[in-house]
Amino acid sequence: MKVSVEWLREFVDIDIGITELACKLTDQGVSVEGVEKVGKDYILDLEITPNRPDLLSVFGIAREIKAMLQKDIKKNPFKITEEVQSNGSDIIVEIEDYSDCPRYTGCSVENIEVRTSPDWLRQRLEVMGVRSLNNIVDVTNYVLLEMGQPLHAFDAECIKGRRINVRRAKDDESIITLDGLTRKLDRDLLVIADSKKPIALAGIMGDEESEIKNNTKHIFIESAYFNPTLIRRGARRLNLSTESSFRFERKADIHALIPALLRARELIIKFCGGIMKGGVTDIYKKQEVETEKVTFSIKWLNDFLGSNFSREEIIEPLTLLDLNVKGDTSLEVEVPSFRRDLDIKEDIAEEVIRMVGFDSIPMRSTIVFEKVGSLPHSSLKIGKIKEYLVSRGYDEVVNVSFISSDELKPFKMGIKPIAIQNPITSNLTHMRSTLIVGLLKTVKRNMNIGSRDMRFFELGNVFIQNQTSGKVEEPLKIAGVITGKVKNQDWRGENRTFDYYDLKGDIEGLFSFVNINDNRFEKIKGELSLLEEGSDIYIEKEKVGFVGSISAEISDYFDISKKVLLFEIELAPLLNRISFDYNFKDLPRYPAVLRDLCLLVPGNVTHQQIEDIIRKSGKGLVEKIQLFDTYYNNKITRGLRSLTYSLTFRSDSGTLNDEKVNATVDEILKELDEGLGINLRGEK
Amino acid sequence: MKFEKEIEDIKNEILSELNLSSSKKEIEDIRIKYLGRKGIITQRLKDIKNLDPKVRPRHGKVLNILKSTIEEELERKGQEVPKESREEERFFDYTMPGDRRWLGHLHPLTTTMDEIVDVFVRMGFTVKYGPDVETEFYNFEALNMPKDHPSRDIQDTFYLENNLLLRTQTSPVQIRVMESRKPPVRIISPGRCYRVDNFDSSHSPVFHQIEGLYVDKNVTLSNLIGTLNTFAKAIFGESTRTKLTPHYFPFTEPSAEVHVSCPFCKEKGCTTCKHTGWIEIMGCGMVHPEVFRKVGYDPDKYTGFAFGMGIERVCMPRYGIHDMRLFFENDQRFIHQF
Structure with missing residues (x-):
């Protein structure tokens, strides 16, 4: 609401400067948003809150200033009366x-x-x-x-x-x-x-x-x-x-x-x-209650505010506001018709405060609570996940929750995003159902300013309508994106471009950091519309996400010319499994035995299959399986590849002797041969 | 003699690798590969103790011969490498750039949120979360903003289908918590909020808030002022002053806006505080009796205070950020400064 100061002066004497007037009004709850000089006049731009319709007029504001400056009203346009008939x-x-x-x-x-x-x-x-x-x-x-x-x-x-x-x-x-x-x-x-x-x-x-x-x-x-x-x-x-x-x-x-x-x-x-x-x-048609009255005791007011006001200190400011106050320890306030926002005793308490100022209330923060404050476990777990990703070089980004449904099309995820009825622009029309759109746009934006090497992650909720219940769900997700070189180009000359295994390693590292061991990477089920080279991520039997490099179609849509890899994982399965109740296992008491196996593997057999067989047939003696070499070359039959593993054997019941280890290795080799057609290199 | 044959093969492999090497670094790499702490020959020597005692002396002897042969060869080859390159390598330039790994940065909204949460948790508040998608009841009606009431104009709302909406504040969490239990209630609720605003330097349709609520017997306005003063000093520094000015919120009465003395100019006036010396950071007040009635609390028995602040609004003056859009653009050059 704009108001002319000259006009105000018709009703009340203002004998302070404009700046002081603006400050005082603001301090009294009538916030002055701006002051403009027009000729000799000043125009105040006031923020009138919805509870104060009485301030939507020049006279109303003059009345407020009158109370504030403790003046008299010079002229009251309401003082006109005439006999009226129905x-x-x-x-x-x-x-x-x-x-x-x-x-x-x-x-x-x-x-x-x-x-x-x-x-x-x-x-x-x-x-x-x-x-x-x-x-x-x-x-x-x-x-x-x-x-x-x-x-x-x-x-x-x-x-x-x-x-x-x-x-x-x-x-x-x-x-x-x-x-x-x-x-x-x-x-x-x-x-x-x-x-x-x-x-x-x-x-x-x-x-x-x-x-x-x-x-x-x-x-x-x-x-x-x-x-x-x-x-x-x-x-x-x-x-x-x-x-x-x-x-x-x-x-x-x-x-x-x-x-x-x-x-x-x-x-x-x-x-x-x-x-x-x-x-x-x-x-x-006259209403039943013609005059509004609010009653309260002085004790109540002081208890509520934590103040120590006397009767006079309460009555004086109220009287200035044209409220009629009666009573001794219990006060009755008659509210004029233009202040029908004053309805309950708390409203009157506010009027007192408005007039005398909040600084007349003592500050008391010393409240001692019975219980200490706490964070939910999920916050601590999320903190740990973020800590890990930051240590791996990922910058955290925060994107708005809105996307356009077009941006989702190239993903062919089969999820219909939830529409906003009154979007602000045509490119922010739906609630995000994935964090990936925001991350790819972040990559694009940074490429535009000349960045080449990026690692970003975002942790936040997405919005999905449950197909059966129709309810809107807000699952938390964590997603990340990488592109460029693994490190800054330096004088040692060791560098390379990020690839699938870098990102997979980061995810495996994350699982390991939060002590989740049962994770697997499986062949992507369904249409490969999102990823060129990638895999689905499982914890136990539950699919929780995916990782891989984005397809050409998606690169094109987001106008990204570089190789980009990303992942997105549901957070709930992780949070459910992360525990801070660590269960300490005794350190191993007996020595380990190492054996290297150089295997010739048919082309379509995966490392995971080999690992599963080694674990299964290792009778609990295999502590660690490490793949440390892999190659194809012309010494090897076409259609095969060579994988070299280093196996660590250990028992917690005694020192393993050669015989025992050899028997286990033999068993493993037998199972590998029978199950997957794998042989030791140089044997056949 | 399978073993001797194998050792002979290893020796030949090493010698051929050495033959191809042309720098001290390459020679050193070969030494590490075979004779280093985890080198192949070292490992074989270590493994001797696991062998059948009958073959141990023979294997040990062969391996030791191999080790000394290779050591000699390495030394000889080392002499052969051209003098200049050796000299060059001998100069240890301790000023050359170290090998820095990339380290990520948390978003300033996260760090600011965490810090604020931390202050209140230390004061005894417990963190509670709630959904972003809300109903009219939790976002408005329970907060004393009835349908068709002008107080709803303050918060222009995004609507979804089926009368669902995106919360305009995190206060619905307070209602949900109060509905679920009796006082005392002492919570803070951080989260994302939405209002129909266009992006500009001081507005965003999506923003973040932290709200606090304390309900008990005998909670006073004086407690509220004291708590917020403690908070402001913790976040903006010990010399920070707090000022409240009256305001209107439908869910609190009395209501106030909270201003802190500008951390940059110490009330002298600067661009951050728009030359006023003060920065408005939050709204607060005593919980309106109508809100208590909505959740089944007796307003004659309990009082409470509530406050709410925009994380962006706290973060901006704190770090001297002048444009709210920067938070959501995720420019690396921005994030890397925090």
Whole structure:
């Protein structure tokens, strides 16, 4: 809300500088977002919180400043009164339902002359962001800005039957609003209708036909109070927020209707000519509780705030805010109609604090708790995983949770991402169902700035709709991406490009770091649309992720010209298995025996198959299996490859002798031969 | 004599490798490969003790002969390598770049979040998490923001299908925790939040928050101010001052915004604090009785305080970051500074 300081000065003396004024208002909870100098005037840009509709006017802000600076109000536009009757005007008003419109007031002025407003009036409106139209509309806007009560002026000759009916619209009705749009109406919208049809969307906007035109002679001015919820729903539905609807939504002051109406009539007669026609109409269903009262004890207030205020220290600031306080140890506060946000004793406590300042409350942080604070185990485990990846050279990235569904297409993952109903841009339309999209975009962005060697990881949740239950699930995932060389080019000249085994090694290292031993890398099941060379990752029998180099199609889509490898792993299976309850095993007491086996392996047999057989037939004596050499060359029969393993044998029940080890090796070789057709090199 | 044959083969292999070598480094590599601590010959000598005692002396002798032969050959070859290259290698340049392995960096949002969490955990708060996808009830209604109430305007919300939404704050976690147990409740909830905003230097549609809640008998506003003051000093330094200004949040009453004295200029005014000397870092207040009623707590029996801060908003002044977009662009040059 913008407010002119010159205008404020009409109501209250401001004898401090603008900067000080801005600071004081902010400290009192009326945050000043900006100050602009316009000629001799200053315009304050205020953040008015939704609980303070009373501050949506110049006078309301002046009243706040009055309390703050402990001044008097110089002039009060609300101090106008006149005898009013229920239907004193020449236009007859009827209200269909008082819960939609508890009060409706209005009056007529005839023989007015529509023209442009005087310069000072136009300027006042314009500095506060309201466009000047003509003297009639300008006056209604002036009163709205000054007193906070929205008004509407109708061309009285367009009110058919000289009757106004405040009612719900009918399903087949429509209206052409002042912005030129035809709007279809229904029972959920409140309208002002004449005897024939709607002539305004109540509290939101008038229609074209009854608007003030250059040749308008007679007008009817409306000042009403509409149900805030109804106005808010209507404005939202029609996507039509106006100065009026904004104020009605936040609850106007029901006692301000008549003063605002009279003030508008007075100004219209002054600036537009015209004379009164008839009296003032006031249709008002009085509410049961007319005055709001809040009671509390001084002890409660001090206990709640941790303060030590005396009765006077409490009463004085409240009185400055025009609250009437009675009582001794228990206080009764009478709340004026413009402060209906003050509803409960906590609200009154805040008013006291606002006036005396938070620094009058002592600071007490010494609360000793019975229990120490703690982190969930999952946080500690996640911390460990991040610690590992960082030590392996991965930078952590944080991507937003939004992607476009197009970005998911090249992956052919078969997951439909969850759509956002109101996305901010066309490339952030869905919730991410994988972290990979974000990581590949991160790679691309860094390539654009000239980076070549990258290792990134992200840990976060993705969003998936469960196919059976339909519920949205948010599994945590960890994903990583690498590209470029394994280290900086240096003078020793040892370097190479990242490959599958580098990334696989990092993942195996991660599992080993968190003591998960039962992990395997298996052939990718299903379509190979994501990875060129890769594998699925399993823990025990559960598939938890995948690793490999991205396919050409995906490289193309993300416009990445370098070889990129990535992995993505579900976090839950890891977190479930990580334990900090380490189970110490005694150090080995007996020596180990090493044996090297150089095997000739048929082309389609995997290392994993060999390892599984060695473990199985090793009778628990094989402590470690290390593949340390592999080659194909022309000494070896086509279709075979040579794999050399170093096996470590150890028993925890005694020193192993040659005989025992040899027997085990023989058994292993027999099983390898029978199971996989593998022989020792040089034997056959 | 299978064994002697094998040793002969090894010897020939070594000699041919030596023959091909032309630098001291290569010669040294050969020495390590065969005679180093884990060298092939060394290993064979070690393994002798595991052999049948009958063959041990014979094998030992053959291996020792091999070892000394190779040592001689290595020495001879060492002499042969051209003098210049040896001289060059003998100059030990202790200033040449060390062999640095890459080390990753954590994202500053993670480190900031961890630090904040750590401060509150030490004060006795326990960490609780909740989902990003929420319902109207947990995100609004239970927090005293009824449907069609203007207070909802403060937080423009992303909606998904079936009336689900992306939480606009981590306060739904507080509701979920209060629903599940009786006071005392003393939690902090870190997490990701969403509001309909475009990216600019001070806004992002996705951001991170930490919220805290303490509910018990006799919790006072004074406790809140004290707790936040302790927090601010822990994060921004011992000389930091804290200032509260009144504000409005539907779920707290009274409510306030918390400002800390600018860590860069010490209240003198600089670009980080927009020349005000103060930086707004969070909102806080006493839990609104209506929120207690929604979770079945008796507001006459219990009081509580709540506070919430944006991690980005805390991180930015702390490190002098002037553009929020940097957090989500993941430029290596950015991440490597933390």
